[in-house]
Amino acid sequence: MKTGWAFVAGLGVGTVVTLMLAPQSGQETQELLADKWRGGLDQVASAGKKVRAQVKDLANRGKENVAEAIDTGKEAYRTSVSGG
Numbered sequence: 001m002k003t004g005w006a007f008v009a010g011l012g013v014g015t016v017v018t019l020m021l022a023p024q025s026g027q028e029t030q031e032l033l034a035d036k037w038r039g040g041l042d043q044v045a046s047a048g049k050k051v052r053a054q055v056k057d058l059a060n061r062g063k064e065n066v067a068e069a070i071d072t073g074k075e076a077y078r079t080s081v082s083g084g
Contacts, residue, residue: 022029 019029
């Protein structure tokens with residue numbers, strides 16, 4: 001637990017020191033961070049869309065497999081009932 005707090009504290013101190021020593025003005029740094037934030041959000045949204053499409057495709061394939069299994073089962077039943 002102490003390690004976690006030490007990491008968070010170090011991260012905070014590192015961030016503050018980096019911002020204080022940044023070669024840009026405060027406004028430029030804010031704009032840079034905002035652009036990075038937006039870019040990160042765009043990447044997360046894009047990844048979410050890809051995952052959603054993959055899950056949808058997987059679900060559709062699963063439905064097709066179940067439908068095929070049902071059809072095969074029905075055919076096997078018909079064959080066994082008709083004596084073939």
